[in-house]
Amino acid sequence: xxxxxxxxxxQDAFALLNCHRLPARLNTSEVAVLLGFQEHDIAPLVAAKLxxxxxxPAPNAPKYFAAVEVLVCAENRDWLSHATRxxxxxxxGKNRPRTADTLAAREETSCGESxxx
Numbered sequence: 001x002x003x004x005x006x007x008x009x010x011q012d013a014f015a016l017l018n019c020h021r022l023p024a025r026l027n028t029s030e031v032a033v034l035l036g037f038q039e040h041d042i043a044p045l046v047a048a049k050l051x052x053x054x055x056x057p058a059p060n061a062p063k064y065f066a067a068v069e070v071l072v073c074a075e076n077r078d079w080l081s082h083a084t085r086x087x088x089x090x091x092x093g094k095n096r097p098r099t100a101d102t103l104a105a106r107e108e109t110s111c112g113e114s115x116x117x
Contacts, residue, residue, distance in 0.1 A: 022067040
């Protein structure tokens with residue numbers, strides 16, 4: 001596994017999982033593979049302070065994580081449960097406004113049709 005390389009295939013993911021020694025710094029795609037999450041779930045975990053990137057990267061900078069910390073998290077059932085709940089809560093929050101807008105639009109449409117009849 002080359003440092004900084006995105007995991008783009010299942011073969012790359014298996015190569016990381018079969019690695020005898022992980023690199024000290026892992027990027028977001030490598031962290032996602034090791035923890036069993038999707039790559040887009042890593043940012044919400046950082047926002048929930050469940051994962052801490054190395055250094056103080058800018059919001060739009062690539063994030064790197066300490067392999068030792070990621071492995072500790074991967075072996076901790078309570079942490080995994082908490083992280084799974086945080087991801088579910090994140091996606092519920094992201095999808096809720098869209099659902100509320102859709103319901104409001106349906107109500108306006110149905111009210112407008114009944115008022116016009």
